Amino acid sequence: MQTIPESIPQFESEKKYHYIKTSPIDGEVVCEFYGADENTVSRVCEAAYQEFLNWSKVPPPKRIDLLTSIYNSILNAKEELVDCIQTEVGKIREEAVGEIQEALDIINFCIGLCRTLEGRIFPSERINHFMFEQWHPLGVCGVITAFNFPVAVFSWNAFLAITCGNSVVWKPSELAPKTAYTFMKILKNECEKQGFGNLICAVFGGPETGSFLVENNRTALISATGSVRMGSDVAQKCAKNFKKVILELGGNNAVIVHKDANLDLAVNACFFGIVGTSGQRCTSIRRLILHKDVFEQFMDKMIRKLEGVVIGDPRDPKVMMGPLISDAAALRFEEVVHFIKNCTDSEILYGGKLLDGFPVRNYVQPTLVKVNTPFDLINNETFAPLVYCFEYEDINDAITLNNSVPQGLSSAIFTDSLQVAFTFLGGSDCGLANVNTSTSGAEIGLAFGGEKQTGGGREAGSDSWKNYMRRQSCVVNWGGIFTLSQNINFPS
Numbered sequence: 001m002q003t004i005p006e007s008i009p010q011f012e013s014e015k016k017y018h019y020i021k022t023s024p025i026d027g028e029v030v031c032e033f034y035g036a037d038e039n040t041v042s043r044v045c046e047a048a049y050q051e052f053l054n055w056s057k058v059p060p061p062k063r064i065d066l067l068t069s070i071y072n073s074i075l076n077a078k079e080e081l082v083d084c085i086q087t088e089v090g091k092i093r094e095e096a097v098g099e100i101q102e103a104l105d106i107i108n109f110c111i112g113l114c115r116t117l118e119g120r121i122f123p124s125e126r127i128n129h130f131m132f133e134q135w136h137p138l139g140v141c142g143v144i145t146a147f148n149f150p151v152a153v154f155s156w157n158a159f160l161a162i163t164c165g166n167s168v169v170w171k172p173s174e175l176a177p178k179t180a181y182t183f184m185k186i187l188k189n190e191c192e193k194q195g196f197g198n199l200i201c202a203v204f205g206g207p208e209t210g211s212f213l214v215e216n217n218r219t220a221l222i223s224a225t226g227s228v229r230m231g232s233d234v235a236q237k238c239a240k241n242f243k244k245v246i247l248e249l250g251g252n253n254a255v256i257v258h259k260d261a262n263l264d265l266a267v268n269a270c271f272f273g274i275v276g277t278s279g280q281r282c283t284s285i286r287r288l289i290l291h292k293d294v295f296e297q298f299m300d301k302m303i304r305k306l307e308g309v310v311i312g313d314p315r316d317p318k319v320m321m322g323p324l325i326s327d328a329a330a331l332r333f334e335e336v337v338h339f340i341k342n343c344t345d346s347e348i349l350y351g352g353k354l355l356d357g358f359p360v361r362n363y364v365q366p367t368l369v370k371v372n373t374p375f376d377l378i379n380n381e382t383f384a385p386l387v388y389c390f391e392y393e394d395i396n397d398a399i400t401l402n403n404s405v406p407q408g409l410s411s412a413i414f415t416d417s418l419q420v421a422f423t424f425l426g427g428s429d430c431g432l433a434n435v436n437t438s439t440s441g442a443e444i445g446l447a448f449g450g451e452k453q454t455g456g457g458r459e460a461g462s463d464s465w466k467n468y469m470r471r472q473s474c475v476v477n478w479g480g481i482f483t484l485s486q487n488i489n490f491p492s
């Protein structure tokens with residue numbers, strides 16, 4: 001059995017928290033590891049801090065060299081990484097390859113950013129004064145990631161962070177340690193070659209290791225992806241020390257299909273939103289809000305497509321949907337379906353079953369539930385391909401329903417009416433709002449993140465880089481005469 005070290009750089013820890021990672025595909029053991037203890041986390045953070053002092057002095061355009069060599073080495077290791085993601089997370093090949101592409105895309109973006117990290121100039125009310133903003137790195141950025149995008153979401157954070165002159169300590173999910181370790185080896189090797197060996201570090205382990213990272217006094221920022229409960233805990237711990245946070249927590253994403261929508265387009269897009277990554281993206285569709293005139297037609301088409309979904313070992317090229325990540329996830333799916341069937345005014349239109357004939361019980365059917373009377377559980381995200389379906393008449397009611405959950409990550413509408421589309425864009429309270437495309441599958445070019453319980457963070461494109469830097473407001477008096485603002489004429 002492969003044993004993964006507790007940290008990179010490697011330090012000896014107390015062998016207290018033991019983890020065995022098994023594949024969601026067949027339960028085979030992938031690797032084992034011990035969680036990094038407080039002492040190890042603090043030594044790793046110190047090493048990252050020392051490297052930050054070196055790296056932050058490298059002019060941003062010169063950082064391109066390292067980013068380019070990392071880009072090339074990821075490209076060379078693509079097959080190895082795809083293999084890890086498939087075995088460890090259960091993604092089909094197409095999606096695992098897409099995840100590596102997402103990492104490469106953000107590096108491309110960062111390479112451009114190295115020459116465009118800009119500050120603004122503002123007019124001063126004082127004569128011969130020059131006012132501008134500049135941005136400085138923060139220090140060590142702690143990055144906590146979930147199992148579902150073990151490479152891409154870390155990449156959004158880590159590459160922006162180093163582009164901005166920071167160093168990084170990663171606490172990957174205990175459900176995807178081997179992918180993280182394989183990725184780290186590539187990064188470490190490239191960083192070492194350029195003389196910045198501890199620029200990107202890692203600590204392996206579960207929630208306890210995550211807490212040590214959050215509470216370590218060397219981390220200046222924590223970017224965390226995962227559950228609302230975890231995010232709330234991270235936010236409270238960071239608030240105590242005024243540490244910066246970027247949170248990307250639960251989604252409860254809805255798609256509205258209006259009566260004038262191109263239904264084939266809507267069905268095709270929603271199909272991926274439901275089935276893709278076995279419903280385990282934070283952007284996956286959790287709710288379908290369908291106009292009453294198209295409800296039946298949409299459902300007929302969707303159910304026909306769902307009947308054709310080949311579920312199984314994601315390494316088989318015919319398979320379209322792999323397993324859920326764990327037995328616990330399958331159990332949760334089963335409990336929710338049981339509750340829906342027995343305790344709610346709703347009906348299962350499709351699916352609802354765990355599949356037999358596999359070595360583990362992680363394989364579930366994509367499931368559509370028609371909700372007649374809403375119930376509390378709809379407010380919680382079941383991280384599985386389970387979708388609550390609603391009917392509406394008035395577009396304003398549909399938007400109200402979109403906004404009625406505590407989370408606010410992604411939203412979408414299908415319509416051919418400009419008026420309806422812009423009414424929706426103005427009305428959705430989510431961080432992401434799409435017209436005629438689904439809630440999942442965002443490009444890296446825009447800022448990614450959501451509101452309310454999703455945590456308010458923004459990662460990836462646009463000006464998200466500002467979250468990894470501190471702003472400095474600068475005034476230079478170049479005239480040789482002291483002048484006060486607000487017209488104050490102070491007696492001297």
Ligand code: UN1
Pocket residue numbers: 102148149153225280281282283439440441442443
């Ligand atoms: C996530 O699930 O945490 O928009 C990220 C998407 C992907 C990223 C998902 N590009 O579906």
